[in-house]
Amino acid sequence: MIEYHGVSRSYGDRLAVDHLDLSIPAGELFAFLGPNGAGKTTTMKMAVGLLQPNQGHVRVCGHDVAKEPREAKSKLSYVPDEPHLYDKLTGREFLQFISDMYGMHGTEHADCEIERFGMGKFIDELTETYSHGMKQRLVFASAFLHKPEVLVVDEPMVGLDPQNIRLVKDILRAQAAAGTTVFMSTHALEIAEEIGDRIGIIVGGRIRFLGTLADLKEKCRQQNSTLEEMFLEMTHEEN
Amino acid sequence: MSPESPIAEPPRLLNLVEEARLYRWLHRSILKTTLRELLATSRLRASLAAFMSMVIWVALFFIMLEGFFFLQKEAGAFTQETVEKVFNIFYASLMIMLFFSSAILLYGGIYQSQEVRFLMTTPTSPERIFQYKFSEAVFLSGWGFILIGSPMLVAYGIVVGANWYYYVLLLPLMIAFAFIPTGLGAIVCLATVHFFAPLRRPIVVVSALTVFGLVAWSVWTVFFSRQNELLTPEWFEETMIRLSTAENRLFPSWWLCSGILEAARSESGRLEYQSWAQAILFFALLASNALFLQMIASLLAGRILFVSYNRLQTAVRHRRTIGFRWLDQWMTKILSSSPTAIRLLLIKDFRLVRRDPLQWAQFLIFFGLVGLYFLNIKSIQDAAPFAGWVNLVSFLNLLVVGLILSTFTTRFIFPMISLEGQKFWILGLLPIERETILRGKFLFASIGTFLPSSLLILLSDSLLQLPGTIVAVHELVCLLLCAGLAAIAVGLGASIPNLRAISPSKIASGFGGTLNLVLSAVYIIFIVGVAAGPCHLDALVGLGHLSEFFSPEKTQTAMLIGILIAVAVGIWTVYFMLRIGFRAFRQMEF
Numbered sequence: 001m002i003e004y005h006g007v008s009r010s011y012g013d014r015l016a017v018d019h020l021d022l023s024i025p026a027g028e029l030f031a032f033l034g035p036n037g038a039g040k041t042t043t044m045k046m047a048v049g050l051l052q053p054n055q056g057h058v059r060v061c062g063h064d065v066a067k068e069p070r071e072a073k074s075k076l077s078y079v080p081d082e083p084h085l086y087d088k089l090t091g092r093e094f095l096q097f098i099s100d101m102y103g104m105h106g107t108e109h110a111d112c113e114i115e116r117f118g119m120g121k122f123i124d125e126l127t128e129t130y131s132h133g134m135k136q137r138l139v140f141a142s143a144f145l146h147k148p149e150v151l152v153v154d155e156p157m158v159g160l161d162p163q164n165i166r167l168v169k170d171i172l173r174a175q176a177a178a179g180t181t182v183f184m185s186t187h188a189l190e191i192a193e194e195i196g197d198r199i200g201i202i203v204g205g206r207i208r209f210l211g212t213l214a215d216l217k218e219k220c221r222q223q224n225s226t227l228e229e230m231f232l233e234m235t236h237e238e239n
Numbered sequence: 240m241s242p243e244s245p246i247a248e249p250p251r252l253l254n255l256v257e258e259a260r261l262y263r264w265l266h267r268s269i270l271k272t273t274l275r276e277l278l279a280t281s282r283l284r285a286s287l288a289a290f291m292s293m294v295i296w297v298a299l300f301f302i303m304l305e306g307f308f309f310l311q312k313e314a315g316a317f318t319q320e321t322v323e324k325v326f327n328i329f330y331a332s333l334m335i336m337l338f339f340s341s342a343i344l345l346y347g348g349i350y351q352s353q354e355v356r357f358l359m360t361t362p363t364s365p366e367r368i369f370q371y372k373f374s375e376a377v378f379l380s381g382w383g384f385i386l387i388g389s390p391m392l393v394a395y396g397i398v399v400g401a402n403w404y405y406y407v408l409l410l411p412l413m414i415a416f417a418f419i420p421t422g423l424g425a426i427v428c429l430a431t432v433h434f435f436a437p438l439r440r441p442i443v444v445v446s447a448l449t450v451f452g453l454v455a456w457s458v459w460t461v462f463f464s465r466q467n468e469l470l471t472p473e474w475f476e477e478t479m480i481r482l483s484t485a486e487n488r489l490f491p492s493w494w495l496c497s498g499i500l501e502a503a504r505s506e507s508g509r510l511e512y513q514s515w516a517q518a519i520l521f522f523a524l525l526a527s528n529a530l531f532l533q534m535i536a537s538l539l540a541g542r543i544l545f546v547s548y549n550r551l552q553t554a555v556r557h558r559r560t561i562g563f564r565w566l567d568q569w570m571t572k573i574l575s576s577s578p579t580a581i582r583l584l585l586i587k588d589f590r591l592v593r594r595d596p597l598q599w600a601q602f603l604i605f606f607g608l609v610g611l612y613f614l615n616i617k618s619i620q621d622a623a624p625f626a627g628w629v630n631l632v633s634f635l636n637l638l639v640v641g642l643i644l645s646t647f648t649t650r651f652i653f654p655m656i657s658l659e660g661q662k663f664w665i666l667g668l669l670p671i672e673r674e675t676i677l678r679g680k681f682l683f684a685s686i687g688t689f690l691p692s693s694l695l696i697l698l699s700d701s702l703l704q705l706p707g708t709i710v711a712v713h714e715l716v717c718l719l720l721c722a723g724l725a726a727i728a729v730g731l732g733a734s735i736p737n738l739r740a741i742s743p744s745k746i747a748s749g750f751g752g753t754l755n756l757v758l759s760a761v762y763i764i765f766i767v768g769v770a771a772g773p774c775h776l777d778a779l780v781g782l783g784h785l786s787e788f789f790s791p792e793k794t795q796t797a798m799l800i801g802i803l804i805a806v807a808v809g810i811w812t813v814y815f816m817l818r819i820g821f822r823a824f825r826q827m828e829f
């Protein structure tokens with residue numbers, strides 16, 4: 001699980017995340033929405049140890065990310081918006097590298113992921129020859145390799161074809177069902193609507209809405225508007 | 240799809256040894272693949288790189304060999320003391336260069352790389368991330384150091400007839416030494432980012448420049464400004480005293496030089512065993528300090544790497560639009576007489592290069608290294624003034640500057656056209672002729688390369704106190720080189736564009752880039768040989784050397800003809816390459 005307690009982060013004098021309190025329990029798929037520059041990526045980077053909060057603290061599975069970074073990171077996987085792969089490694093070598101990094105020897109785990117993502121055809125080629133979708137699949141495979149308890153995914157669907165979007169959606173859902181905490185940011189309302197257990201909307205660094213889809217729909221019904229109208233209205237005020 | 244239980248096998252943190260093994264495996268696999276690809280697809284480029292390195296090595300080797308022989312035979316100044324001074328200055332300057340270059344390399348490698356951003360989200364320890372990047376930095380700055388530092392040592396060994404173990408000990412000594420400035424650079428890099436990242440960038444830049452200026456000024460006053468008349472005994476003494484600053488016992492460069500000189504010492508009789516034992520003692524001193532510094536740096540990284548990374552990422556961003564606008568305005572003023580389209584293109588390119596500090600910093604360092612090497616030659620000349628050798632040296636200097644320039648045009652100018660092509664809809668829709676774009680690039684490249692290289696040549700020549708005619712010829716050759724290399728890069732860049740690769744280094748390392756490098760090398764060797772060769776012959780004959788073979792009148796005619804040919808070939812190359820480029824560019828489809 002992930003817990004944010006009174007977390008703030010600024011870039012210079014620009015406040016990007018403002019006193020955020022958020023807790024995502026195990027087995028939940030949390031969909032994080034918000035306009036460009038709202039602070040989604042910044043919030044996620046603090047959970048994976050790339051940034052540290054100015055105030056407050058972030059815990060992953062009970063480990064404070066700033067104080068026990070290695071323990072926290074060994075429990076999580078991060079799929080960033082622009083993932084990094086080694087050009088000069090093959091997909092299989094990359095998976096090998098990752099599984100060794102988590103102290104898991106043998107190739108069964110890797111083989112299993114290769115199978116699941118249908119990468120058998122190109123897994124032994126250098127990753128520099130992969131298309132965007134192939135890279136994305138490899139990144140996901142590597143993220144699931146060590147069976148993380150927490151999965152942080154920043155805009156996972158960008159650039160994927162419908163089949164792969166379906167695949168990623170199913171996998172995220174299945175992971176959550178199996179007890180993994182999934183923290184996903186997205187710009188696609190319908191994806192949040194379809195697979196999210198709970199939805200958070202962040203605007204200008206502050207949580208504007210936090211609740212289940214049913215809560216959100218209820219709110220819409222009260223205000224007599226569609227989900228989209230509601231979202232646009234919520235995110236508009238700030239600008 | 241079958242969802243597995245996510246906690247089937249709990250992940251485990253690796254210990255230090257396992258981590259080290261894993262990252263060694265990573266380096267090895269990447270290296271293996273890169274080499275295999277290089278051999279399979281670009282054998283030409285690989286052999287070319289090897290060839291160019293060899294040319295540089297051999298050129299430096301002969302300069303040094305001849306220099307030592309001249310010192311020994313003619314000048315009679317080949318004393319242990321002189322050699323010690325020369326070595327110490329040379330390696331002290333190399334140490335400073337290595338320090339700066341590794342600090343910059345590590346800054347780029349750690350704080351600006353996507354790879355480290357990825358590794359930081361894995362449970363890898365910060366010490367290991369640092370070590371991993373540190374070994375890359377040692378490798379990257381170390382091979383240049385060995386390439387430039389070893390010719391002198393091998394030449395010295397030959398001249399003094401050193402024992403076999405001298406040659407055996409050379410490499411370990413140099414490698415152990417290379418770790419020391421790299422370790423210091425790493426510590427300074429980490430600490431600087433940690434403590435200064437929150438400050439505004441102009442403050443950091445200004446203070447860095449101030450420190451650098453102070454260092455340069457003190458080096459200059461210590462080594463090169465003098466009160467006494469040239470070549471008087473007092474002058475010699477003063478020089479010697481000043482030069483001895485480089486022989487501070489606490490400088491790792493002194494340990495290196497002493498180890499080397501001890502290894503080369505050949506004594507007769509029973510004392511001989513001491514020479515290698517002394518050399519090994521100095522090696523041990525270097526190695527233990529190298530390991531110690533590396534340990535300190537990695538401990539420091541363990542404590543501050545994540546925090547400093549965070550500080551840098553979230554520091555106040557300098558508003559780009561204002562900071563260097565005066566530079567742009569200054570450029571605009573200089574160029575105010577040129578046509579508007581060209582002016583705008585030039586300023587755009589200038590801005591792009593200016594905002595890519597990691598790239599030009601590497602070239603700055605390379606030029607700095609060459610500058611130091613010139614200064615060092617100057618100190619040899621002080622110890623034993625001999626005009627013929629100076630002449631040869633200045634000639635080879637020209638060649639070295641040209642070869643560096645060719646790597647610059649290949650790396651920066653050649654890919655520019657391809658990159659422009661990828662975004663061609665921007666320029667293509669502007670109401671300017673396509674030729675104008677190329678013309679702008681050509682001007683940009685020639686001016687951009689001529690400024691630093693002509694200054695470097697001027698520095699080299701004035702330090703060597705060459706006569707005005709030779710300086711003028713050198714500057715002319717430099718101009719021909721810059722214009723020709725720029726035209727080759729622009730012409731080939733337009734003829735063999737790579738419209739897919741995004742990164743300029745990938746474009747530069749492809750087939751077109753390789754061809755560019757080859758043509759540039761041929762052009763340089765031709766121009767330098769034809770224009771500067773006879774001129775140096777003339778100077779030598781004027782000094783009374785080789786007069787049994789050549790008469791002064793003959794060499795003067797040769798000089799004139801050589802220069803004329805070089806100018807003609809230069810102009811033709813520019814014209815021809817640009818024409819090829821124009822034609823290809825006009826027909827290019829984007």
Ligand SMILES: Nc1ncnc2c1ncn2[C@@H]1O[C@H](COP(=O)(O)OP(=O)(O)OP(=O)(O)O)[C@@H](O)[C@H]1O
Pocket residue numbers: 011014015016034035036037038039040041042043552553556
């Ligand atoms: N490296 C940085 N330097 C300075 N400011 C930054 C940096 N990264 C983000 N910001 C600022 O922090 C705020 C939040 O950015 P963040 O990347 O978290 O937004 P986001 O919600 O992920 O946006 P998007 O939907 O576009 O990905 C923005 O105002 C942005 O300008």
Ligand SMILES: [Mg+2]
Pocket residue numbers: 040041042081154
């Ligand atoms: Mg984002």
